[in-house]
Amino acid sequence: MFNQSCCCTLGPLFHMGWYHLFYQYNPYAPVWGNMSWGHSVSKDMINWYELPVAMVPTEWYDIEGVLSGSTTVLPNGQIFALYTGNANDFSQLQCKAVPVNLSDPLLIEWVKYDDNPILYTPPGIGLMDYRDPSTVWTGPDGKHRMIMGSKRGNTGMVLVYHTTDYTNYELLDEPLHSVPNTDMWECVDFYPVSLTNDSALDMAAYGSGIKHVIKESWEGHGMDWYSIGTYDAINDKWTPDNPELDVGIGLRCDYGKFFASKSLYDPLKKRRITWAYVGESDSVDQDLSRGWATVYNVGRTIVLDRKTGTHLLHWPVEEVESLRYNGQEFKEIKLEPGSVIPLDIGTATQLDIVATFEVDQAALNATSETDDIYGCTTSLGAAQRGSLGPFGLAVLADGTLSELTPVYFYIAKKADGGVSTHFCTDKLRSSLDYDGERVVYGSTVPVLDDEELTMRLLVDHSIVEGFAQGGRTVITSRVYPTKAIYEQAKLFLFNNATGTSVKASLKVWQMASAQIHQYAF
């Protein structure tokens, strides 16, 4: 957690045994402004050291902000950053910077390129619709490429550039991809995923057995969208597998607070990790009185869900399991319709929970109730009862359930005989004293015939990260309980369905705190 960091998680990189995270950061206040590149490092992605700010606004071309961008590590070990400068007239110009000393594992000092800016807005693009240059990668033809997010009118798009020297960039005539009515695409990310195994691929991977993902962050809406498709590197064009799941209209990386994410190919463990800015959801006044705002999620691996082929799986990095202690197991607890069962686990403010739920198959077949329009976000939350849901866990709840955050499944039988399963987080009663959004987050989650319903929850005081079906649908929430804190925070199982009992089995671990410190020089 960092004093007002905001917006894109910038070019993460791995250098000499350290994971580096750069992020939009205001050194002076917990609100957006004075945008600089904050810098933190970790050896394990769990415990972090905060380093001196890497870049601050100093020049005419970035005096209104050193905005988002990326870093690139070349095969010869050279490193550079590309970023958007918010110029003195607020136009968005692309700039370059390099670390002063490559033999410094911490890459403390950065210097801006003398001939910045290296790119001006192309004709036909708004001066403020042109930002967040990506990591540079090399295609199968040996050409080096960089992409940026933009829009024309209301059509969001990814622009593609070629470069031969990593400083001069030539814009291609056609975008990599665009989708009408999706507005400005911020912080675009583009990466390959394997169709054959869970090993991540670095950007150079291309050919059969590979799909490519475009991720964009929807300006002003705090939502990150992704789509899986095929990249034609010869023509620098990308096509979605399913036009109904195109970028910005189909699937989200997370259905809660998770914005402006950026991924890293981790060369050490051959995996792709993503981080995003998990903003506060109470008022700016609260940010000011706390003196800080915004956290980052525990790093999440990304792989293609090879069972559905339609989804990605976002899952907490394995390192987080090193924080687990005092694991307790609960087996086959029967939850009758309308039941709420406290789980005796002691303090319940920092938890890792893995739970499975088994619905009575006879009840599922027998129910005559159908609901074709159920949706988490339009529902009344966990209080809305149906024949086959909701059931799940209430976290950060006080003993009287005056405050609680239910995370649950809701199965809706459809008129055509099929079912849709929804994964939701209900923030309507998370806090008795709260001046922010009171909403229900969530979406549908595919559940295949041979699968149980499973969820994993990471609970950490004001953050609840929920992962359904191995990470097919993910919800990150910020909640601000006033009573359900420290020793008063409890964990409950519940089944608010009217027509089925549910069997729950779960393992719950207490979680030690991660260490976040200033680096001692």
Ligand SMILES: OC[C@H]1O[C@@](CO)(OC[C@@]2(O[C@H]3O[C@H](CO)[C@@H](O)[C@H](O)[C@H]3O)O[C@H](CO)[C@@H](O)[C@@H]2O)[C@@H](O)[C@@H]1O
């Ligand atoms: O920090 C800038 C980077 O953040 C991104 C993605 O989140 O753009 C956000 C954006 O909005 C910020 O500035 C607004 C004032 O201009 C402010 O109202 C808003 O709350 C902020 O998040 O930043 C740019 C530049 O101002 C603006 O066009 C965006 O909407 C990313 O695209 C930027 O690189």
